[in-house]
Amino acid sequence: MRKDLGLILAVLAGLVLAFWSEQPPRPLAPDAPATVFSAGRAMADVTQMAARPHPTGSPANAAVRDYLVGRMTALGLNPQVQSAAGVRRVDRYPGPETFVLGGQVQNIVGVLPGRDRAAPALAIMAHYDSVPGSPGAADDAAGVASALEIVRLLKLQGTPARDVIVLITDGEEGGLLGAQAFFDQHPLAKRIGYLLNMETRGGGGRVQMFQTAANNGQDVDLLARGARHPLASSLTVFIYKKMPNDTDFTVSDKAGVQGLNYAFIGRQFDYHSPTSTPANLSQGALQHMGEEVLGVARLAAFEPSLPGRGPDKTYSNIGPWLVAYPPMVGWGLLAVAAGLLGWAVARARKAGTFVLMDVAQGLGAGLYLIAASVTFLRLARRATGAGFGFIEQRHLLAQAVRWEVALALVAFGVMTYAAASLGRGRGRFAAAGLAFAAGLACSAFGGWDPVGLGAGIAAAVAAFLSFARPAGVPGAWTGGLALALLAAIGMQAAAPTTAFLFAWPILLASALAAATGLGAGKSPWRLPILIVGGALGLAWILPYGHALYLGLDLPELLTIAIWLSALVLWPLIQSDGDSPRPRALAIGLLAAGFIAVAVVRFAPVWSERHPQTSVVQFVIDHDAAKAWRVSTSPKLDPWSAQALGPAKPALRELPPLTRKPAWATPAPMIDGSAPAISRTVGPDGRQGLSLQGPGARVAFIRLRANAPLADVRLAGQPVTILDQPGRWTVIRWVGADQVTLDWTTKSPHGAxxxxxxxxxxxxxxxxxxxxxxxxxxxxxxxxxxxxxxxxTRLEW
Structure with missing residues (x-):
């Protein structure tokens, strides 16, 4: 009973500490002292900018631009508007088509003069456009408002050592177009020596510094000195490089500018949503954004020199501190962990509590825990009935807390079941059968799932081999730690800046093992040490699990957090001998978790605060003289079906508006000017294409040539497209109702x-x-x- 109570205390304390560590600071009111960042003051700008949706090229965006010009003028930044065309070819999309994003943007650029006007400048960047349909209070009015409040404080401090460029970009949502236009065309781009970018992907949460340029050693040093309550790790930098996501920082990084990229990602239901209003924005998140960026901006603005390039560092925050070191130090940490584990084994053998066979079973239990966690978490996700995709996932985001609780119950259920089965023994058939059944059940939701079945089979095999006989805690814990140590060595060899994620919990668990005789020592301090160590380990691990939950719709990745948590809790969760209580607790947790999953699936979630999305458009094909009411939603809700009209909706191809068929019903034609498409020939022999849609704000253009084109320019900007005959190029253009394309060709004839x-x-x-x-x-x-x-088809 003492062990059970200890487990409860450790878990509760770990949860409380983890929850506390994830809370943003208290927002300061508008009347806070003028020398500190105030979310209340910044909210005045957010309210003005996010009064309504303001996508690039809209009258509402022009009004926001004018407001910001006025604000920056009042701050003494002498702002200028850069009106330019931004063009980016994007190669990350799969398929046979070439994709180009472009548009007419209006960046706002201001300068706070420094003492040395020739020194490399500091840039503070955010974007002011929103996506259509969203006021963008978080994305990115929060970033812009933070930039204005930060530059006010820098100016209040005195004249900085170097110029501070305030770059408020347009067209970020259209494809980083404003940043591309600035770094391609603006003369100030060459003067930037360091850049701080602010973004969001939600409406709340703590702000994380999640991206750096390569060779970030001195960047991390700057962050450690300037951050107040940092949330950052080299793991996020590594993962983000592998993801298809982009921000304006992508453009500055490609241009060779060093810097730091910040964002908060809580309350993701509000991301790109009509609900991203000033009222729904967390002012605590805004306060954290301002405080964290301000601390680094002060150093970069006033110190004699900016950070240079240096070898990448391994780093992560522990509470309010950022711990950083060269990646090679990771080998030393693993050696220390191995040494502590070896010492613990020697003590346990001397005490007669260590059984070598238990080590193999503990290693097998670790493999079971990994495979079973993947199986049950995958089953939970598929059982929600929510599809995979940005729109489909909103059903889960509307009940984010409930869904996370469901996953947590399943996770702790799997962990305790593995430990109970190992400690009691004689449960291999039940454990194998349960895992195999869960793997099969994955295919009952959303079709055949070989991944879920494969993980279930792997878990069943591990259970059959590992749970045949009872295992003692010392040997079992040793086997689990040995397996994790092998994984950490692999991470240290393959991706050293990520290995801390395993190395630090293993080091803590090995220290606990050494201090407690592998959990079986006779000291009266054994249980308190295990409780405190387990709680501290959970307090550090769980925020990483929460970040994985927020960042990716892949609950299987939470297996990492489950495995690491088990390392520091194992002596408390493994059952002793024939006790049936731990296994009954595990089954109860799993049952509660899947009951919560059922609630997630069937509970009504749509409300005024969390509304269901609808996309309905009126489409006219001028060549066919036909019109349709169209919805690009994956599934039609009753209102959208009603909006499409009395006819039964059918899927229809509508290029270039959609890549996939959309729901459509015929509609009566209406009056309106048809888009104009014309070919031009210049005096130098260059051929051109002029496209116009009177009054439009966005163009979808699809092109295919039967002869290779060269030196192609879109709105005057060079772009490599149409050089392969027969290959389609798709262009999405925003911000203007006219666009031009010109090129040269060696072929006298073509189409x-x-x-x-x-x-x-x-x-x-x-x-x-x-x-x-x-x-x-x-x-x-x-x-x-x-x-x-x-x-049309144009020939020459």
Missing amino acids: LEVQTGWLTDGWPAGAAPLPPRPKTIAPFDLSDSRVDLAH
Whole structure:
């Protein structure tokens, strides 16, 4: 009973500490002292910018631009508007098509002059445009408002050592277009020696410094000195490099500028959503953003020199401290952990509590824990019935706390079941059968799932081999730690900046093992040491699990947090001998977890605060003289089906508006100007294409040539496209109703197929109005708009 109580105390203390560590600071009011960052003051700017959606090229975005010019003028930054075309070819999309993002943007650039005007400058960057349909209070009015408050404080401190460039970009949501235009074309781009970027992917949570440029050793040193309550790790930098996500920092990094990238990602339901309003923005997150960036900005602005390039460092925060060291130190930490574990084994053997066979069983139990965690977490995700995708996942994001609790119950259930089965023995058939059944059940939701079945089979095999006889805690814990130590050595060899994630918990667990005789010592301090050590380990591990939960819709990755938690809790969770209580507790936790999953699946979640999304458009094909009401939603909700009209919706191809078929019903034609497509020939022999959609804000263009084109320029900017005959190029253009393309060709004859779709914001006046939306349904992204299609073939 004492061990059970100790486990409860350790888990509760770890949860409390982890929860406390994840809370952003208290926001300061507008009347806070003028020398400190105040979220209350920054909120005044957020409220002005996020009064309504303001995508690039919209009148609302022009109003935000004018407001920011006024604010920056009042701060003495002498702002200038850079009106330019930004063009980016994007190669990360799969498939046979080439993708280009472009648009007409208006960046706002101001300068706080420094003492040495020729020194490399510090840039503070954020973007002011929002996605269509979202006010963008977090993404990225929060970043812009933070930048303004930060530069006010820098100015209050005195004249900085170098210029501070305030770069407020446009077109980030359209594809990093403003940043691309600035670093390609603006003369100040060459003067930037360091850059701090602020972004968000949600509406709350603590701010994380999640990205650096390569060779970040001195960047990490700067962060450690300037951060107040840092949240950062070299693991996130490593993972982010492998992800397809981008921010404006991607462009500055590619341009060779060092710096740090910050974001908060809590309350993800509000990301790119109509609910991203000032009222729903966490002012604590805004306070944390400002405080963290301000601390680093002060050092970068006022110190004699900016950070240079240095070898990458391994780093992570422990509470309010950032611990950083050269990656090679990781080998030393693993050696110390191995030494402590060896000493613990020697003590246990001397005490007669160590059985070698138990080590093999403990290693097998670790493998079971990994495979079973993947199986049960995958089953839980599929059992929710929510599809995979940005829109489909919103059903889970609307009940994010409930869903995370469900996963936590399943996770602790798997952990305690593995430990109970190992300690009691004689449970290999039950454990193997349960894992195999869970693996099979994965295919009952959403179709055949070989991954879930494979993990279930692997768990069943591990259970059959490991749970045949009772194992003692000393040997079993040794086997689990040995398995984790092998994994950490592999990480240290393959990706040394990530190995701390395993090395630190292993070091803690090995120290606990050495201090407690592998959990079986006779000291009266054994249980208190295990409780305190387990709680501290959980307090550090669980925030990483929470970050994985927030960052990726892959609950299977939580297996890492489960495995690491088991390392520091194992002596408390492994059952003693024939006690049935731990296994009954494990089954109860798993049952509670899947009951919570059922609630997640069937509970009504849509409300005015968390509305369901709808995307409805009126599409006109001018060549075919036909019109449709269209929805690009994966599944039609009842309101969207009603909005499409009395006819039964059917899936229809509508290039270039959509890559996949969309739901459509025929509609009466309405009046309106057709898009114009014309070919031009310049005096130098260059051929060109002029495309225009009167009054439109977004263009979707699809092109294919039967002869290779060279020196292609989109709106005057060079871009490598149409050099392979027969290959489609897809262009998404924002911010203007006209775009030009010109090129040269060595072929005297050729043809260019052109498909265009021009989007105009707002439901067309000539169409039958949409039915009133319930408060539980909201327009999303490009909804409630008109799209004019035109197609042609040009020959020469």
